[in-house]
Amino acid sequence: MPNYDRLHALDAVRAFALLLGVIFHAGFSFIPGMIPGIWAINDSSPSAAISVLLFTSHIFRMSLFFFVAGFFARMMFQRKGARGFWRDRSKRILVPLLAGWVVIFPTLAVVWIWGLTKTFGGTLPAPPADMPPSPPGAFPLTHLWFLYYLLVLYVVVLVCRTAILALDRNGSLRRLADAVVRGSVRTGAAAVLLALPVSLFLYLRTDWIVWFGIPTPDHSVIPEWASLVGYGTALAFGWLVHRQVDLLEVWRKLWPIHLAGALTATALCLSIAGVAPAFVPAAPGPKKLGFALCYSLAIWCWSFAIIGFAMRFLSRANETVRYVADASYWIYLVHLPIVAALQVTVGHLPWHWSIKFAVILVASMALLLVSYRYLVRSTFIGQVLNGRRYPRSASGPPAPADARPGGANLEAVAPVPSPDDGRSSMATLDGVHKRYGRTVALAGLDLDVRRGELLAVLGPNGAGKSTAISLWLGLLEPDAGTVGLLGGSPLAVDNRRHVGVMMQEVGLTPELRVRELIDLTASYYSEPLPTRQTLELTRIEALADRPYAKLSAGQKRQVQFALAICGRPSLLFLDEPSVGLDVEARETMWRTIREMIDQGCTIVLTTHYLEEAEALADRVAVLASGRLIASGTVAQVRSLVSRTQISCASTLTLEEVRSWPDVVGVKRETKRLQITATDAEAVVRRLLAADDHVRDLEVRQANLAEAFTELTKEAA
């Protein structure tokens, strides 16, 4: 099973790409040879070092961002469906674009006028006489163009998806695409293949200023081809990679190789374009073509190297990284006026560029982080941008990743934190009585389920196991006593949103396909697993498109298990989960159960397969006639029964052995005597004395099944 914790790495990558944008803009005024008027100000201390840094970072930062956006877009689409996807994107992309532009553009205009006035000695320069007319669709999108392009590309990708689904009914085209993506990533050819369309469109652009790479489409609402292809390729590739998440693992291993490729390609680009930009369109020819190819190759080598590096070193959850990742969206949205104002402020000061650059970066980041802390994180702005408000008093858990542009939830299989986190009991039954007519199902049952444990509830038929679970699920009301679920009532839907359940005798809508059932069930939960992941975890991908009615009994149980875990429950009830499963399916289920326990899920398991309880349970509760008759670890429950099993090959008769004191039972199985004794030592001594030919003597303590049988027999 893939380790989905590693998605923290992509969250960090996206934040890195956004923050790199702040650094890029902070250094822009230091680029040597900039034509006055292009930026708010040209600093009096230009720097070739900053120029190289900016050139390098600018190669990949936006493509990297769009790749991650594509990856998370598909994740969100899988989770929320088309309507939910657009609702979310409207809130977190369109609203920031519209609201942000209204505030940021006038502010930027003021800063720009201030800077240009300063640059041109106190007066604004007149527009050039030969200034070309505005192109159609001209509009100053500012640095918020990336939000506009995200929306455009989402439309393109989803239209393509719809067309492919309509045309590719048997999935052959998608399988082919998956195979090509997998093959190219594994062989390292992906960087070259992805570079080809980008380099072609860059080369074909007649007004291409090569130093700035993929043109920044910030001045028109009509998308530019080179930008659309460049960033569209990245977004589409991210989308495709999400179909095979394990491919991220390849980049984790190959990041040094990709880094070497990135450095080489970047060096070649710099050798062609120079350290400082030349504001002259490149002439067609081998040099331009070579630069376009190297540049495009560098985009993808850098991207894969950074993703691989993050996968290698940033896969684990880290509070600081998460905080910065949460803040990065806000920081990028509002940074430009602040950065430009600081550039204008220090632009003519006679300081070394390194000091001025550091001052701009530190001051702007400090301002932006403080503004995030006090204006965003706990306010409605945070609600819009990050999908939630954090309480002011606490740093709070990480925001859902889908809060960020192009994002989706990064916490994959770990349970969603439940409302009673901090309590030791996840579910309780206190003195619960329940009758069905004249039949007593539970007679004053006390039982609690502790956080993080797997509690196996054992008992003969009619012991009250399923009744107990039905009470916890709110399907029954107790005649007396109290039922608690996650610190509240089982009738509270909010509590049940953290509960998964696999009941013994329930039906599912037979007409629906397995995928539809999972989609539907997942839609009831706040942060469910993506459907594909649920299918993978339970190994039922092959059943995804089959109607539930046409599945075998064992397959139906597998699907029910998938439905139980698809909501990422923190408390999972499994009522006889492995009945009807073959060995392989049962192994898969056990493995998933163990993984869920490792990730903090609490599980209540009822089973008649005692080896299942023995293999999985932290604690066992034995019920009989509606009462709890034993509880403890498997070893503790076994020890409650002071029975020992003695097995040997012997010529003694059953009658003779049965007459001995301390012998509770005896039988012959395949020529061996099987003796159940209360005092093993005494019986063994007598056995050896009575039969000189005793062979293959084995003595062992009663197993859980034997203990269970004895306990329930006594209770009856």
Add this chain to the structure above:
Amino acid sequence: MSRSIVGQLILKDLYLVRWMIAGSLVAGAAALAIMPLSPVSAYVGGVSFICVLVILNIILVMGAVVQEKKDKVLLFVLSLPVSTSQYVAAKVLSNAIAFVVPWVVLTVAAIVVIDMSQIPNGILPFLITVLGYLLCYYCVLLAVALITDSTAWHSTVITVGNVSVNFLIPFLLGLASVARHREGPTAVWTADIAAILGIEIAAGAAALGLAVYLCSRRTDFV
């Protein structure tokens, strides 16, 4: 969340009965189409038209409510983060949509056919009252299906509902106000027709209201 859960449940139910709705619309339209051809075809078409709505009524309720209970799908749904009131609201709304949409479409189509054909418009109040009865019958059957698991009760309501049509039609035709105007060129809505329609609507609404009330208070589902 609450609204979206109800929405999801409604969409699921409508998805499952989509062909049933489409089929009833086609069959109902076909029945209406033959009505203007001759007096005999008007009778055959009219009876077929009523049968389509009765069959749709029974199949919808038995499939979406009764069978779901028998298959223990209800237990599964209620074991999820879905409250009883959400489930009942979704069931009532989805079934209402599934029946009322074809009912409205076919009723409007019937009015149009009568208006445009040689069939006298005076028959319209009678027709609407019969269709109102079918709507009321549907509400009552749905309410009973939601309230009780008893097959005996379901069978009783279906039997009474179907048989009652045979009494209702002669009763309506025998009403003086209907008899006086049904061959006339214009529809005349008399006080007794209005009263019957009012009773039908009130009975249907009361049945559904009672079902929602009782089901929301239910605590044991196993």
